């Protein structure tokens with residue numbers, strides 16, 4: 001099996017703090033070198049596009065968390081052999097929340113977040 | 126770089142009102158949000174258009190005398206009539222109706238005659254808003270725009286005819302005549318552009334790129350099932366990429382034809398560099414002069430050209446080399462009685478309406494008071510819709526969407542089916558009756574309120590607050606979501622979070638909701654009452670905004 | 679069996695832009711069947727790998743909060759037209775799928 005053992009502890013965590021603990025990234029440093037591209041208002045809470053780009057040298061991992069999901073950790077990527085510090089996925093969000101990216105580089109953890117609003121909609125000019 | 130608004134707006138004699146001296150070498154005409162109004166109409170501007178945060182006291186959040194003062198417009202003039210609600214009925218009777226495609230056509234041709242090669246940009250919300258646009262599946266407006274001579278357009282309500290219909294029109298009717306542009310509409314699979322992001326045009330030897338920006342929140346504000354395979358959003362990064370690409374390909378002038386709404390345009394102009402001007406719409410703000418936004422590499426002019434065919438924006442650029450060295454802008458009100466209608470367009474409009482004449486002209490009631498819609502919280506026509514919903518459906522309360530389109534009627538006017546459809550003609554017109562707890566009602570109101578008053582424009586949707594019938598409330602726009610609405614009462618009693626109430630509404634964005642079309646509900650009510658007495662306008666108590674130049678009551 | 683993945687891999691300069699669409703219900707295990715009221719069992723892609731010419735460039739672990747019919751985009755430096763991209767997923771029930779594409 002080419003896969004590392006699935007990190008059940010982190011994925012089943014019910015809080016951001018526990019998820020970070022499960023990932024071994026307890027108190028990541030806030031970084032402006034992580035760009036999160038996601039819509040300010042989700043078109044569909046079941047399909048929220050999220051792109052994370054890290055400018056931190058030596059980035060090896062990018063994780064994505066949706067802070068108010070029952071299990072906040074959504075995905076954890078290991079990037080190697082020329083893969084750029086970039087991932088793009090679409091995720092589910094039940095309600096308005098921060099999307100948090102956690103980047104690992106040189107054995108250290110860094111983080112950034114962006115708010116995505118989930119709304120009922122239905123008005124307009 | 127003089128702004129000559131005072132000169133342009135100082136009340137020239139009507140005979141030369143539209144003799145606009147030429148300037149520079151590149152001219153762009155801009156219309157937006159006509160909402161399918163082919164005939165002249167009345168349209169009352171709002172007395173409530175609150176700006177909060179950095180938008181406080183800034184255009185477009187100036188109403189009435191604040192607006193006149195800011196732009197140096199004299200009160201009591203025909204310009205004051207065009208740009209404000211002040212003394213609206215009297216001014217309307219003095220200066221008459223505005224807009225109408227036959228009148229607009231004459232004006233566009235006049236501007237074109239003095240400015241060869243000039244372009245006409247249409248910012249969208251063009252195919253929706255009237256009975257005939259709905260009943261012809263947008264065809265009346267598509268053909269009217271071709272006849273008018275529109276060169277480039279983008280969209281919002283256009284998409285509520287469904288993705289297939291939009292594609293069909295763009296690829297067939299518009300082929301070789303109108304470029305439909307939108308950088309921010311992409312496919313849901315691999316993110317490919319659905320439309321051309323921009324077009325390059327040449328005027329007097331100057332290359333001009335026009336980038337399209339459709340309404341970013343179309344699948345949220347309107348039914349997503351209409352455009353299931355497309356995604357929208359603001360897409361700043363792609364906008365920057367397209368601007369840079371256009372410049373690299375030789376564009377000397379780069380403009381954006383936008384349906385973002387003005388607050389979003391202002392924020393976008395501060396973030397994306399290299400845009401000379403944004404021609405904006407959606408928020409229906411008649412802004413006399415551009416708002417100048419500084420960013421890292423220069424200044425972007427942000428305009429907004431009102432709604433309902435009331436205005437035509439004319440931007441003249443003096444371009445030397447790759448630089449705009451001067452500009453002049455005018456937002457010309459289209460005063461129908463100062464302009465002879467174009468005969469060909471007038472005949473077209475007559476013909477396209479003829480098959481529907483009997484239905485359009487049905488007299489439903491007479492109104493004793495002025496009926497209008499625009500304003501952050503409520504309008505008298507919205508109140509009429511709410512009253513009809515509660516009466517016909519037997520509801521405790523009612524919600525009506527905060528749409529910014531819908532024409533105005535003066536006291537004594539007849540409400541025909543035509544006029545009722547001006548307020549209600551949409552492709553998802555079902556009325557609804559639901560049981561909701563007090564907590565759910567508050568949740569909905571808080572949600573919509575945040576779409577209007579979030580301090581970050583990118584989290585706003587550009588509509589007005591949902592109109593609320595039956596329930597009184599207090600609102601603090603400066604608070605955050607969940608904390609803006611308070612003191613909700615129904616018939617004098619506090620709204621109970623756990624009790625269920627019967628709430629009527631219309632325009633559901635979810636798929637598969639059925640119900641009597643809203644125009645039938647209101648028509649039933651109007652035929653019954655025959656005379657619309659002055660409405661008691663249910664507006665909230667607004668607190669926490671101090672002396673706000675966007676709020677006069 | 680699982681339907682095929684769609685992969686689009688294009689190269690600009692020496693960077694391959696790899697976009698993948700997978701077919702999968704992505705059930706979290708927390709959603710109730712609207713008809714029966716019963717919980718729908720968890721069924722989601724939990725692990726994904728991508729290789730370029732046989733060399734692993736990405737290994738991912740996912741939860742059920744990745745959207746239905748997942749999308750994945752990555753970028754790989756040092757690529758050229760003709761290179762072979764392989765994407766493999768495995769879900770929590772042991773099902774798996776793999777697909778190849780050629781960089782163009």
Ligand SMILES: [Mn+2]
Pocket residue numbers: 125158160250407408409432529530
């Ligand atoms: Mn509009």
Ligand SMILES: [Mn+2]
Pocket residue numbers: 124125250281282340384406407408
């Ligand atoms: Mn609009």
